[in-house]
Amino acid sequence: MTDTVSLKELTPALNFNTNLGGFGQPRIRGIGTTATGPGIENPVATYVDGVYIGSSTGAIFQLADVQQIDVLKGPQGTLFGRNATGGVIQVTTKNPAQDFHMEGQAQYGNYQTWGGSGYVTGGLAPGLAISLAGIYNEQDKGYGRNLYNNSEVQKGWDYGLRGKLRWEAGESTTITLSGDYAKLRRSDPAIRTYQGLTILGIPTPGGKRDIDLDTQPLVATEQGGGSLNIKHDFDGVQLVSISAYRKAKLYTSIDADQTPADLLNFNEVQKDAQFTQEVQLLSTNSGPFKWVVGGFYMWSRGEYDPINTEGTLACGYACADILISQYVKQTLNSFAGFAQGTYTFDRRTSLTLGLRYTSDHRQMDESQVITTTPYFGAPTVLDIAAPTAKKTFPKLTWRISLDHRFSDQVMAYASYNRGFKSGSFQPDSFPPQVLQPETVDAYEVGLKTDLFDRKLRINVSAFYDNYKNLQANQIIQGQLYVYNAPGSINYGLDGDLAFKASRNLTLTAGGAWLHARYKHGFLTPFWSVPIPNAYSDANPFFHAVGGNSVIQCVAGTDYSGTVFAPCDASGKRLQNTPDYTVNVGFDYEVPLASGKVNLDGNLYHNGGYYDDPQNRLKQKAYTLLDASLTYTADKERYFVRAWVKNLTNAFYTEQQNALDVGDNRVAAPPRTFGVTAGFKY
Structure with missing residues (x-):
């Protein structure tokens, strides 16, 4: 695993999609978002070294x-950080050490992919240590081509740097004290219209990974920040303070009409900045009562600077051209206090109670500059500003959990x-x-076990989530519109196991079954209905219900675009949420006189899902198989690894979108393979 997107292959009930090539959108047990934009946070929170990352660009x-x-x-939210309705992805990086240590690796693979990473740490003075880490990756050959200009797409480069200074x-x-910076540039998202003809009445030529657009896709992101973590131990209590500042920027350019004609283009500059301050008091005594009390403050500002939509289609052919530039600034001031305590009875049964109060104050300032070019005459410019909007969102949330240890090997819990x-x-x-705010009432029971002298670990849980007022979205003329849906009911099972089958063989497995459906009464305010190339009674593509006021949508396979109408999505499957996933892995070690050889493999099967609430755009079931063979020598100082990802070259997508100019998709990576060599000192 080399990036956060790959986490889904190892974590039951986690799905991870991307949007516009630069926004990460994890979803746990069906709870997540497809929305992007200034002020839009993900219900699955990402943390690095205890620092919350609010921008979706920071999740990748x-x-x-x-x-x-x-x-x-x-x-989550009664123990630390920001509220999270779906869950948390928590990344912990290595701390600096006094003893000198250095490691590095370099790799080369197909698609002319190359890169490497390095890490070094050591003491500067007694009690003072430093570490530096860096990574660079470049892909010089694309997965597909833009047939319009014969340029490759889905290629690019990225790098990241991190430094830490630790003082005892x-x-x-x-x-x-920690600081980091990362940058990415790719010819993405490579959107391809499929399921029929484009709005020009012609099919998209080329293969599954090719596009035919007059605008070359581009996504460029950069992010960075710094944090100060202070820990002090009193008698029986630890004080923790985490101060952090972060910035992120994304630029993307998309051919919104999805054709080689210059009809509609879209580009945006999104800027995000945030400051967070967290203070925790944690009990460290050995008594039966453990507790934490804390406070969390967050200031953030998200901006479109600007978001542009341009082209004849944006004015419905009523003019030769129109450019709509929208400037948005949304700020947040969030104050929260939280507390959680756990009391253990008779060393076997524990009761946990947690409470959190959050007050989020948001302010929105926006304006538009509309430049209209008529077929005859001079352009006109209209500059308008909307009144400042303000609103406060307060909420009290809680956690109740009871667990019981039947033995040192078996524990059951309910929460x-x-x-x-x-x-x-x-x-x-x-x-x-x-x-409006989202809320979820989550009920869970589970079992955690370590059996047969800890050779077999099995964890299993059953859950029921009442997800209310979730935020859905739709893209119209290149712009993303977000709105509230009534919610969904999500319930299911997930679990994982690890088995030390022998001295040399370790087996792992995980799986999730999830039933996630939108609640009844979910009428989307506008959603896509396919326009067939040819209607026939034998193959209808949609039919009207209630005097054409509400559309009951039916999937089609041959159409040239879409129109928008209210659509009844009641009972439909929650978007980007597979009904089931399975992963199975192994590690087999062969000792040698000069070192050892490890053969590793992981199979991930995704049961498929829909990318839209009306369940037209289906990602079919797919299976990914990754494997590697590693030779390690000289007490693990040196290694050489041959690896392959997506061995069977399965085709699946990173995202699919229903648009008024037709449905599109962005292909996920094909089979990749290569060699990595590294050292540790």
């Missing part, structure tokens, strides 16, 4: 100096959590429109 990054990754499922300021105090995702303003609306 390469893994270089990672020590541990934890995926916490279900609502006495026996009781530790201060860690009830109320989760909350703050409301905000819809970033693409003009004037501003309010997005």
Whole structure:
């Protein structure tokens, strides 16, 4: 695993999609979002070294100096950080050490992919240590081509840097200063119209990974920040303070009409900045009562600077050209206090109670500059600003959990959590429109076991989530519109196991079954209905219900575009949520006189899902098989690894979208393979 997107292959009930090539959109047990824009946060929160990353661009990054990754499922917020209704992806990087250590690796693979990473740490003075880490990847050959200009697509480069300074300021105090910076540039998203003809009445030529667009796709992101972590141990209590500042920027350019004609183009510059301050007091005594009390403050600002839509289609052929530039600034001031305590009875039964109060104050400022070019005469410019919009979203949430240890090897638990995702303003609306907060009531029972002298570990859980007021979206004329849906009911099972079958063989497996359906009464305000190339009674593509006021949508296979109408999505499957996933892996080690050889493999099967609420755009079931063969020598100082990802070359997508100019998709990576060599000193 080399990046956060690959986490889904190892984590049951986690699905991970991308949007516009630069926004990461994880979803746990069906809870997540497809929306993007200033002020839009993901219900699955991402943390690096305890620092919350609010921007969706920050959810995608390469893994270089990672020590541990934890995926916490279900609502979080009574122990640390920001509210999270779906769960948490928590990344912990390596801490600097006094003893000198250095490691590095380089790799080369197909599609002219090459790169490497390095890490070094050591002491500068007694009690003062430093670490530096870096990673660079470049792909010089694309997965497909843009047939319009004969340029390759889905290629590019990225790099990341991180530095840490750790000071042991006495026996009781530790201060860690950290900074990081990352940048990415790719010819993505490579959107391809499929399921029939484009709006020009012609099929898209080329293969599954080729496009035919007069605008070359581009996504460029950069992000970085710094944090100060202070820990001080008192008698029986630890004080933790985490201060952090982060910035992120994304630029993307898309051919919104999805044809080689210059009809509609879209590009955006999104800027995000945030400051967070967290303070925790944690009990460290050995008594039966453990507790944590804390406070969390967050200031953030998200901007479109600007978001542009240009082309004849944007004015319905009523003019020769129109350019709509929208400037948006959404700010947040969030204050929260939380507490959680666990009391253990008779060393076997524990009761946990947690409480959190959050107050989010949001402000939205936006304006538009509309430049219209008529067929005859001079262009006209209209500059308008919307009144400033303000709203506060307060909420009390909680956690109740009971667990019992039947033995040192078996523990059962049951929990009830109320989760909350703050409301905000819809970033693409003009004037501003309010997005109401999301809430989830999550019920879970489970079993955790370590059996047969810890050779077999089995964890299994059953859950039921009442997900209310979730935020859905639709793209019209290149712009993303976000709105509230009534919610969904999600329930299912997930679990994982690890088995030390022999001294040399370890087996792992995981799986999830999930029933996630939209609640009844979900009428989308506007959603796509396919326009068939030829109607026939034998193959209808849609039919009207209630005097054409509501459309009951039926999947089609041969159409040239879409129109928008209210659509009844009641009972439909939750988007980007597979009904089931399975992963099976192994590690087999062969000792040698000069070192050892490890054969590793992981098979991931996704049962398929829909990318839209009306369940027209289906990602069919697919299976990914990854494998590697590693030779390690000289007490693990040196290694050489041959690896392959997506061995069977399965075709699946990173995203699919229903648009008024036809449905499109972006292909996920094909089979890739290569060799990596590295050292540790």
